[in-house]
Amino acid sequence: MALLALGINHKTAPVEVRERVAFAPESLAEALHEACRRVRLSEVAILSTCNRTELYCTTGLEGTRALLEWLGDYHDLDVEELQRCSYAYWGEDAVRHMMRVASGLDSLVLGEPQILGQLKSAYSISQTEGLANVELGRLFRATFSVAKDVRTQTAIGQNPVSVAYAAVSLAQHIFADMSSSRALLIGAGETIELVARHLKRAGVQQITVANRTLSRALAVAEEFDGRAIELSQIPDELPQTDILIASTASQLPILGKGAVEVALKKRKHRPIFMVDIAVPRDIEPQVGELDDVYLYTVDDLREVIEENQRERQSAALEAEGIIEAGALEFMRQLRELGAVDTLTQLRNQAHQLAQQELEKSLRQLRNGKDAEEVLKRLANGLTNKLLHQPTVQLRRASSEGRSDLLQLAQELYQLNDSDPVG
8 A cells, every 4th residue: 555646737637627527625525435435445635626636545556547437437537538637646756746736836826825725625624534544644744844844945935926816917918007997706715815816906996706605705805895796696797897707616607608798798899808717617618709808717827827937946946855855754754654563563572472481480489499590591581482483584584595684683683783782
């Protein structure tokens, strides 16, 4: 059994595939248990974001194929297609990969901070379901510690670069005066909050937040002196909207081509800038076919993002060093833990042998045997019993030419030491 990180991300698959393997937050707990039953896992966690879906678990080498088959059945996807656009990391490579993900080094936006919160959420759900309590739990805690060191010891997160920032930057290229633009934000999660913050800094004065839960929309809108509406009110809001940015967890599109066409007629075909950050997408792709709509997805933001990433490259090199040290330290601790069971068994066996010899000696003393003679017999008997099995195995190893075991015994017992008992 070994640690496995299996996934699909923005580097290996287009948004059309990524959105089909995404997990809705409300279905994650059920999916975790289903994966355990199907692949016979004791521990598993699922990270699902707009740019990646990853599964972390401990399993055997056959686990990769079994997990892909389960993922394909769960999302009704061809397993061969998943195989082509997936990646798998084992053992130390899995540890290193997870730490890079948590630190934002594997993100579309280098060093973006949101992924750490998303990983913590994935861990929390898995832990609540009792599926991340041993090895996986240790890995998550070590990963969070390394990510914190990366944040505090490097400049990886100093510049405000994210998908949200890139979306607003693109809007600034289209609208010369952001202060006169009206923005409609669909969703009320962390990404939308970040979008609203960047819009405010860019000079946008009128922000409307639409969400399925009005109270959540109100909470976000109030922070930025904006308005809150329900999703059903979006068609009424569209004619007054210049900038629309969507990021929800909906499994179906929220905005269709028909509603946008109606809004464009009322706007007398003044253009609308739209960014769909969500996976699965919130805006029907056909909306992009309209002449007066500039529609971008997360994949379209890549060029904007790459320009801003260059400022973080030197910090990323420092971060890689911290991650490498963290991965090596975690594996060292894991190997130490691997010896605990063996050491416990060895101590228990030695204790039982010592107890047997002690009881024999006490009986002899009660029968009037000479104390000095009893102690000598105790020492000899205990030595013979403790060394009996090692002696048998070393003789066998010698007869079979197993010099490696003989050398190991010399190292364990320090037989080449000039003062082995001192």
